[in-house]
Amino acid sequence: MVQERNLQGKGVCWSLRLWSAAVISILLLSTCFIAHCVVTYQFTMDKPNTRLSELHTYHSSFTCFSEGTMVSDKVWSCCPKDWKLLGSHCYLVPTVTSTDSAASWMKSEEKCSQMGAHLLVIHSQKEQDFITNILSTHAAYFIGLRDSGHRQWQWVDQTPYDESATFWHKGEPSSEDEKCVILNHRNDQWGWNDIPCNHKHKSVCQMKKIYL
Incomplete structure (x- = not known):
């Protein structure tokens, strides 16, 4: 009887270890995925900001125009102050x-x-x-x-x-x-x-x- 209980205890412990390993793996994968999304989003968002920062070395201010029709998809386009805008160029x-x-x-x-x-x-x-x-x-x-x-x-x-x-x-x-x-x-x-x-x-x- 004692031996049977020991075997059952070992089985429960092994199951718990497997579940723990699975949970930890899922958490690690989720963390990596979220981190990847954040990095990708930040990289995408930094592209215009990088160019804007570069142009700030030549221009002190910019004039921006809204090109969206709704708040959710609003896009802003900018030209240096005193530059004229036509189409995609200043x-x-x-x-x-x-x-x-x-x-x-x-x-x-x-x-x-x-x-x-x-x-x-x-x-x-x-x-x-x-x-x-x-x-x-x-x-x-x-x-x-x-x-x-x-x-x-x-x-x-x-x-x-x-x-x-x-x-x-x-x-x-x-x-x-x-x-x-x-x-x-x-x-x-x-x-x-x-x-x-x-x-x-x-x-x-x-x-x-x-x-x-």
């Missing part, structure tokens, strides 16, 4: 009174790059009209298009150059020695004109807007 247009913004094409691109941006890229009539409506007709503006050699036009952001969506003035481009492009107002209309890259003009900077 644009910085120099003021009419600014006198220190004239520079060569290369220096203009460097200035944009120092703000986390690049020179203006235009792929549609909508973009062309949006920008020209806020530019001064008395100035010319470098855009992010130049000849990489043998009249192979290339945008600074590496997007394809589409000949069907260009806005050259009549007779332009006109010279293989003129490898950079300005946006200017001529003969009562806005258009593109190729010029030497060392000429000094104003410029328009562009960056992708930030989503929060």
Whole structure:
């Protein structure tokens, strides 16, 4: 009888150990899963915040816009203060009174790059009209298009150059020695004109807007 009770006791102890091991395993797996979810969520959420932090080194403040229709799915998009928003991009247009913004094409691109941006890229009539409506007709503006050699036009952001969506003035481009492009107002209309890259003009900077 005593031996039988000892065997039963050992069986109960073994069962308890198995249950304990199973419970501990489940808890460990649950903890790992939860931790993974938290890390993944934090990593996903940190992406825009990281870019926002990086841009804060160039810009002191941002203007944000709500793009959601309900509180639950509200998305915020932001541009640096004083930049204009169109679609998925922000644009910085120099003021009419600014006198220190004239520079060569290369220096203009460097200035944009120092703000986390690049020179203006235009792929549609909508973009062309949006920008020209806020530019001064008395100035010319470098855009992010130049000849990489043998009249192979290339945008600074590496997007394809589409000949069907260009806005050259009549007779332009006109010279293989003129490898950079300005946006200017001529003969009562806005258009593109190729010029030497060392000429000094104003410029328009562009960056992708930030989503929060």
